[in-house]
Structures are given as structure tokens and as C-alpha cells.
Amino acid sequence: xxxxxxxxxxxxxxxxxxxxxxxxxxxxxxxxxxxxxxxxxxxxxxxxxxxxxxxxxxxxxxxxxxxxxxxxxxxxxxxxxxxxxxxxxxxxxxxxxxxxxxxxxxxxxxxxxxxxxxxxxxxxxxxxxxxxxxxxxxxxxxxxxxxxxxxxxxxxxxxxxxxxxxxxxxxxxxxxxxxxxxxxxxxxxxxxxxxxxxxxxxxxxxxxxxxxxxxxxxxxxxxxxxxxxxxxxxxxxxxxxxxxxxxxxxxxxxxxxxxxxxxxxxxxxxxxxxxxxxxxxxxxxxxxxxxxxxxxxxxxxxxxxxxxxxxxxxxxxxxxxxxxxxxxxxxxxxxxxxxxxxxxxxxxxxxxxxxxxxx
Numbered sequence: 524x525x526x527x528x529x530x531x532x533x534x535x536x537x538x539x540x541x542x543x544x545x546x547x548x549x550x551x552x553x554x555x556x557x558x559x560x561x562x563x564x565x566x567x568x569x570x571x572x573x574x575x576x577x578x579x580x581x582x583x584x585x586x587x588x589x590x591x592x593x594x595x596x597x598x599x600x601x602x603x604x605x606x607x608x609x610x611x612x613x614x615x616x617x618x619x620x621x622x623x624x625x626x627x628x629x630x631x632x633x634x635x636x637x638x639x640x641x642x643x644x645x646x647x648x649x650x651x652x653x654x655x656x657x658x659x660x661x662x663x664x665x666x667x668x669x670x671x672x673x674x675x676x677x678x679x680x681x682x683x684x685x686x687x688x689x690x691x692x693x694x695x696x697x698x699x700x701x702x703x704x705x706x707x708x709x710x711x712x713x714x715x716x717x718x719x720x721x722x723x724x725x726x727x728x729x730x731x732x733x734x735x736x737x738x739x740x741x742x743x744x745x746x747x748x749x750x751x752x753x754x755x756x757x758x759x760x761x762x763x764x765x766x767x768x769x770x771x772x773x774x775x776x777x778x779x780x781x782x783x784x785x786x787x788x789x790x791x792x793x794x795x796x797x798x799x800x801x802x803x804x805x806x807x808x809x810x811x812x813x814x815x816x817x818x819x820x821x822x823x824x825x826x827x828x829x830x831x832x833x834x835x836x837x838x839x840x841x842x843x844x845x846x847x848x849x850x851x852x853x854x855x856x857x858x859x860x861x862x863x864x865x866x867x868x869x870x871x872x873x874x875x876x877x878x879x880x881x882x
Contacts, residue, residue, distance in 0.1 A: 536560025
């Protein structure tokens with residue numbers, strides 16, 4: 524930033540919010556943070572204050588407490604992560620004091636907004652219409668926000684991926700006949716369908732292993748399902764992996780599989796692409812922005828065809844042609860567009876532009 528005014532970051536108690544604030548700190552941006560639930564930042568350079576607020580859907584105090592933070596710290600910009608009631612509180616507080624507001628769309632907040640009650644939909648619509656800028660890591664999310672508010676709403680739209688950190692320097696390891704799933708164990712990510720599709724593969728692929736990393740509320744049920752399907756040692760549940768171990772998991776895996784019902788641009792996909800994995804993904808608009816079916820990965824429109832898609836990807840990798848084509852394109856795409864430090868600089872440029880326009 525060209526002056527000392529901080530950025531007020533508002534959001535939930537999320538690893539994504541924590542990572543973003545740490546990215547701003549690394550870029551030399553001073554920050555104030557207000558979250559629903561405590562985030563343990565420790566001693567972080569440039570972090571002026573980290574406050575826990577009641578930002579729940581029925582909070583009466585949130586707007587006034589956010590307004591008090593704005594008056595105290597005089598931020599250049601208020602940056603809200605996720606279009607939710609939190610964004611509604613933030614725009615009510617910031618707009619009354621003339622501070623620009625950026626709302627970063629996360630995915631289901633706009634893609635699945637129609638499933639919420641009318642009051643929540645109204646709050647999100649009001650927040651989006653009152654913001655100065657929307658950002659998203661997938662263009663489909665900006666389009667979805669336009670459907671919520673109308674295409675003529677005078678809000679700046681910016682596609683900015685929230686990319687990956689430089690991968691750790693690791694020795695070369697042999698690529699194994701291994702699939703990696705590392706999304707959370709929640710219904711949204713349909714890990715059970717991955718297990719069923721893997722179990723249904725022909726005997727010719729019996730030397731392949733499925734690694735199910737991460738964890739969540741469905742972990743125990745997924746482990747029981749793997750037993751029922753008779754997968755035995757062919758499936759490995761490895762839990763929440765530290766960053767270095769996850770990097771190793773990408774590098775030893777031939778395939779990366781992720782088939783959520785809805786999604787924006789997932790960091791795990793970008794990490795897998797950078798590491799050279801062949802991605803097998805649900806055919807979602809956000810995934811199409813990064814992967815071209817049968818050229819730089821495999822997209823699955825109907826999960827009844829997931830087993831066939833996995834088999835195709837395995838045979839593609841086994842043929843050796845993946846390493847000569849799609850892998851190279853994916854690695855270069857991530858290097859050009861999705862490195863976290865570069866993306867943070869894009870956000871800082873946006874802040875400075877909004878700050879200048881508000882003066």
C-alpha cells in the first residue's frame with residue numbers, strides 16, 4: 524500500500540482467511556482482522572489487531588462493533604471474505620463511514636444461494652449491491668453474483684485466483700500408480716463416490732492405490748464403506764497431512780481426483796496441477812477454467828461415469844503421453860496465473876485503486 528492505512532479483513536474462522544492475512548503480511552500490508560471465531564496468528568508482522576466478534580446470522584451487535592473498529596483504525600479498505608450475513612454487516616458499517624468494501628466470493632455462497640431462505644438471500648443481495656468490488660478465483664462466481672444482483676449493478680468485478688505457495692524443494696520420487704483425494708470429508712465433496720468408482724475398476728487396475736487424505740465428519744463412515752467394498756490395502760486413509768507431507772503425496776501420485784457438487788477454484792487442484800498429477804474432476808464451470816477435458820485432465824459430468832473416467836485417466840497416464848502434453852500445460856498455467864504472492868499483489872493493486880477513487 525502506498526500509505527500506512529491498514530486493510531480491515533472480515534470473515535469466518537477459516538484457514539482461508541488466515542492464509543490470506545498471512546499473505547498480506549508477507550507483502551508488507553498492515554492489517555486489522557475481525558472474525559467469527561478466534562484465529563491464532565501468533566506474532567505476525569503488520570497485524571495491528573485481531574478481534575473475535577459475533578458475526579452470526581442473528582447478531583445485533585456486529586455492525587456497531589465493526590463500525591467502531593473502522594473508526595479506531597481508519598482502514599483504506601474493508602475486505603470481506605464470503606458473501607454471507609458477514610458481508611451484510613460489513614457493508615452496513617463501512618458504507619456509513621465512506622470506506623470502500625471488497626467482497627471475495629467463495630463458491631457456494633453465490634452458487635447455492637437459491638437454497639437459502641428469503642432473508643439470507645436478501646442480505647447477500649444487499650451486500651453485493653453495496654460493495655465497491657467483487658473478486659473471485661473463478662469467473663463463474665462473478666457471473667453468479669451478477670445473476671443475484673443484475674448485470675447493470677455498478678460494482679467492479681475482478682478475477683483474481685488465490686493461488687499456491689511455491690512448492691517445497693523435494694527430491695525426485697518415482698511416480699506411483701496412485702490416486703490422491705485430499706478434499707475434506709463432507710457430503711459436498713462426494714468422497715464416497717470416489718471409493719465406489721475405484722472399487723468398480725477392472726482387475727487390470729488392481730495394482731493402483733487410492734490415498735484418501737484429509738478428514739471430516741464423514742471419515743468414519745468412509746472407512747467403513749471402504750471395508751464393505753473390500754478395498755483392503757488398496758485404499759489408504761492418511762488424515763490431515765502437514766504441508767510437506769501433502770507436497771510429497773502430490774508428487775508420488777499419478778492422478779488427483781476431486782468431484783464436489785459445486786466449487787470455485789480449489790487450492791488443492793492448483794497444487795495437484797503444479798505437481799504434475801493428472802486431474803480427474805467434476806465437470807463444473809470453475810474447473811473448466813483450468814482444465815480442458817481430454818487435453819489437460821478429465822472432466823466428469825455424471826458420476827455414474829466416474830469409474831470409466833478413472834480408467835481412461837489411468838490408461839492415459841500409463842501410456843506416457845500425459846507427461847509429454849497435458850502435464851506441461853498445467854504446470855505452466857499455474858506458474859503464469861496462480862502463484863499466491865503474485866495474486867496478493869493483484870489484491871493490493873485493487874485496494875490502492877479503490878482507495879484513490881474514494882479520496
